Amino acid sequence: MSWTKKVLRINLTKGTCTPEPLNMEWVEQFLGQRGLATKYLTEEVPPTTDPLSPENTMYMITGPLTGTMASTAGRYSVVTKSPLTNAVACSNSGGFFGNEMKCAGWDMVILEGKSPTPVYISINDDKAEILPADEIWGKSVWETDEWLHAKHQDPQLRIAAIGVSGEKGVLYSAIINDLHRAAGRSGVGTVMGSKNVKAVAIRGSKGVNVEDPKAFFEATTAAKKVLAENAVTGEGLPALGTQVLMNVINEMGAQPTHNYKDSVFAGASKISGEAMLEPRDSDGKPNLTRNAGCFACTISCGRISTIDPQHFSVQNKEDLHHSYHGNSGGLEYEAAWALGSDTGIDDLDALTYAQFVCNEQGLDPISLGSTIAAAMELFEEGVITTKDTGGIELNFGNAEAMIKCVELVAKGEGFGQELGQGSARFCAKHGRPELSMTVRSQEFPAYDPRGIQGMGLGYATSNRGACHLRGYTVASEVLGIPVKTDPLETEGKAGLQIAFQNATAAFDSAGICIFTSFAWSLEDVAPQLNAACEGDWTVERLGEIGERIWNLERLYNDAAGQGGAADKLPPRMVTEPATSGPAKGKVNGLDIMLPEYYAERGWSAEGDVTAETKARLGL
Amino acid sequence: MQMSLVIDANKCTGCLQCEMACSYEGEGVFNPTKSRIKIFPFHDEGIFVPYTCTQCDEAWCMHACPVEAITLNKETGAKEIVNDLCVGCKVCTIACPFGTVNYNADSGKVIKCDLCGGDPECAKACPTDAITYQDANWTGYDKMKDYAAKAVPAK
Numbered sequence: 225m226s227w228t229k230k231v232l233r234i235n236l237t238k239g240t241c242t243p244e245p246l247n248m249e250w251v252e253q254f255l256g257q258r259g260l261a262t263k264y265l266t267e268e269v270p271p272t273t274d275p276l277s278p279e280n281t282m283y284m285i286t287g288p289l290t291g292t293m294a295s296t297a298g299r300y301s302v303v304t305k306s307p308l309t310n311a312v313a314c315s316n317s318g319g320f321f322g323n324e325m326k327c328a329g330w331d332m333v334i335l336e337g338k339s340p341t342p343v344y345i346s347i348n349d350d351k352a353e354i355l356p357a358d359e360i361w362g363k364s365v366w367e368t369d370e371w372l373h374a375k376h377q378d379p380q381l382r383i384a385a386i387g388v389s390g391e392k393g394v395l396y397s398a399i400i401n402d403l404h405r406a407a408g409r410s411g412v413g414t415v416m417g418s419k420n421v422k423a424v425a426i427r428g429s430k431g432v433n434v435e436d437p438k439a440f441f442e443a444t445t446a447a448k449k450v451l452a453e454n455a456v457t458g459e460g461l462p463a464l465g466t467q468v469l470m471n472v473i474n475e476m477g478a479q480p481t482h483n484y485k486d487s488v489f490a491g492a493s494k495i496s497g498e499a500m501l502e503p504r505d506s507d508g509k510p511n512l513t514r515n516a517g518c519f520a521c522t523i524s525c526g527r528i529s530t531i532d533p534q535h536f537s538v539q540n541k542e543d544l545h546h547s548y549h550g551n552s553g554g555l556e557y558e559a560a561w562a563l564g565s566d567t568g569i570d571d572l573d574a575l576t577y578a579q580f581v582c583n584e585q586g587l588d589p590i591s592l593g594s595t596i597a598a599a600m601e602l603f604e605e606g607v608i609t610t611k612d613t614g615g616i617e618l619n620f621g622n623a624e625a626m627i628k629c630v631e632l633v634a635k636g637e638g639f640g641q642e643l644g645q646g647s648a649r650f651c652a653k654h655g656r657p658e659l660s661m662t663v664r665s666q667e668f669p670a671y672d673p674r675g676i677q678g679m680g681l682g683y684a685t686s687n688r689g690a691c692h693l694r695g696y697t698v699a700s701e702v703l704g705i706p707v708k709t710d711p712l713e714t715e716g717k718a719g720l721q722i723a724f725q726n727a728t729a730a731f732d733s734a735g736i737c738i739f740t741s742f743a744w745s746l747e748d749v750a751p752q753l754n755a756a757c758e759g760d761w762t763v764e765r766l767g768e769i770g771e772r773i774w775n776l777e778r779l780y781n782d783a784a785g786q787g788g789a790a791d792k793l794p795p796r797m798v799t800e801p802a803t804s805g806p807a808k809g810k811v812n813g814l815d816i817m818l819p820e821y822y823a824e825r826g827w828s829a830e831g832d833v834t835a836e837t838k839a840r841l842g843l
Numbered sequence: 844m845q846m847s848l849v850i851d852a853n854k855c856t857g858c859l860q861c862e863m864a865c866s867y868e869g870e871g872v873f874n875p876t877k878s879r880i881k882i883f884p885f886h887d888e889g890i891f892v893p894y895t896c897t898q899c900d901e902a903w904c905m906h907a908c909p910v911e912a913i914t915l916n917k918e919t920g921a922k923e924i925v926n927d928l929c930v931g932c933k934v935c936t937i938a939c940p941f942g943t944v945n946y947n948a949d950s951g952k953v954i955k956c957d958l959c960g961g962d963p964e965c966a967k968a969c970p971t972d973a974i975t976y977q978d979a980n981w982t983g984y985d986k987m988k989d990y991a992a993k994a995v996p997a998k
Contacts, residue, residue: 431874
């Protein structure tokens with residue numbers, strides 16, 4: 225019932241917008257959002273497709289709970305083949321775009337082919353149009369947002385757009401909706417840019433219904449209470465946002481520092497969530513203005529922040545967009561570590577500025593910061609010089625150099641174009657591929673796998689390249705959710721990763737935020753889905769759907785050349801012991817965990833999905 | 844005891860739970876465009892402001908209505924639309940100085956906050972107490988208390 229059962233297929237080559245029914249047989253197997261769009265991708269886009277060719281297709285898709293009153297139920301995902309990883313890409317975003325799509329009567333919008341000229345997509349309930357975007361091509365996400373609101377004279381229009389980086393082929397460009405929420409990873413914005421699509425603007429007035437309203441209110445109210453009473457979703461995230469993790473992970477000895485050479489950062493407290501609350505000298509205001517909730521979110525980890533008006537990043541820059549001189553989407557932990565500790569920079573305002581740039585121009589701050597950090601190591605080793613960087617003294621700890629790089633990548637100019645290819649390609653080009661902290665060419669997130677062993681296995685096996693949002697065993701290994709495990713031990717981590725990966729795939733297919741899983745298990749999700757949707761959605765069925773999705777992604781990656789052979793970590797993680805902190809002397813035990821993982825997944829010793837497993841999951 | 848909706852914009856996160864609760868109560872669908880309460884984000888200023896009908900005693904909308912389709916609920920103090928009488932002339936939407944009475948093109952009637960008969964769904968749905976339902980005679984109580992607390996010596 226909470227599916228609209230309608231798909232809008234937009235063929236950019238032909239210039240057509242065609243409604244079609246949602247494949248409800250696939251819904252039965254893959255639920256929605258991540259799982260369902262991946263099924264469409266695997267059926268419609270051959271695994272060997274060039275990701276930046278017109279033959280690639282991009283799926284913007286909601287989940288069954290999207291647009292309802294369930295907590296966090298505003299999510300949508302962008303599924304396509306990634307130009308960064310050559311594997312399946314699935315980037316999930318909050319804000320208010322997903323619920324608007326559902327409200328307009330669409331479960332999914334498909335972009336296929338390539339427009340001959342720059343365009344944007346306008347959707348107003350049933351009416352969909354492909355309109356010229358010549359005036360906004362070359363503009364930022366924020367300028368595009370203002371232009372579209374003015375043009376359509378509709379303040380309630382919801383917009384997802386790419387920045388200049390996505391037009392210029394930076395391989396980790398994001399799609400930004402509602403000014404600062406991102407479908408961030410794997411270059412989904414680059415794919416949108418390759419199709420000559422600048423933005424999708426949606427206005428919906430139809431609303432969303434649920435199957436059994438009484439049961440739905442009971443289930444969602446109970447589930448909201450669980451979130452409110454949980455230490456992470458009820459206290460830590462509302463108080464400090466995702467930046468609640470900076471000091472915690474640093475104390476664990478798992479804070480990636482200096483391109484993962486070190487795992488403790490001396491300046492961590494200066495760029496932490498706690499530091500964002502401290503009044504600054506210049507105007508007496510703290511960095512954090514207030515919390516911002518995405519649609520229907522009762523956690524509100526989102527930050528609204530300002531940059532110190534006296535900070536060098538905004539000084540004497542009158543031409544900057546007005547939001548740099550006011551409030552905008554503030555610093556997240558994944559940006560803070562990648563642009564901060566990994567580059568050795570402890571300047572909170574420099575990081576906030578870089579975060580704003582990532583939002584304005586549509587960049588993944590993880591891949592961006594991590595690539596800059598790798599370039600810094602190459603610079604300090606003398607592999608690259610100021611001749612390569614265009615004069616930038618690219619030493620660890622140099623905030624002005626970091627900002628210069630961010631600005632260049634944002635516009636895809638000069639040295640920025642080279643950094644925009646990501647650290648795997650950058651380091652390979654300069655003859656030092658081992659210094660790229662990537663899996664499947666996607667940069668690591670914020671957890672040193674020598675200090676949190678399960679995450680190493682997670683990065684190596686992640687279907688979209690190194691990622692924390694595919695199996696966040698940090699929850700267990702650090703926070704004790706659902707049970708505490710020893711972060712320095714490998715025993716039991718294969719089973720733990722598999723359980724997290726499968727459950728996460730189900731959460732990601734439901735229309736809700738993965739952060740709810742700090743407090744919710746599938747036991748909390750199932751009653752909400754059951755009340756919202758027709759059919760019978762049990763915990764067991766959702767677990768099986770999660771496993772089916774994981775294996776479907778894996779099969780696609782196998783055929784795309786990103787299967788078992790790519791399940792490996794950079795040599796630094798498995799041969800160079802951590803130099804300080806609780807993990808001192810440790811390397812990641814991937815060699816122990818990976819065979820166990822393959823066996824427990826029901827895969828071959830080479831990591832191939834066996835015929836037996838395929839048959840069991842109906843694949 | 845009469846009650847009032849009390850709004851504290853400084854606590855609002857802009858999540859729209861209130862708009863969904865309102866649209867569901869009023870129209871039976873999750874649809875922010877059909878909500879009687881609206882959240883206004885002021886982006887550069889970094890604030891979200893919830894806004895809805897304050898239930899004026901001398902209600903402009905009620906006085907302006909030519910067919911007496913807006914009536915006083917004596918128990919709650921709410922000014923309620925009588926759908927059977929409303930002719931959709933929209934004079935009340937012009938009369939309201941605050942813009943909180945609006946026309947619903949789907950039904951051909953106007954809609955406004957009716958305090959859900961004395962149990963407002965928006966206040967129940969708000970996760971941060973930015974919207975509360977309090978004694979109408981003491982809507983300033985919390986604010987007074989906050990200021991009074993400033994006289995208490997630090998420990």
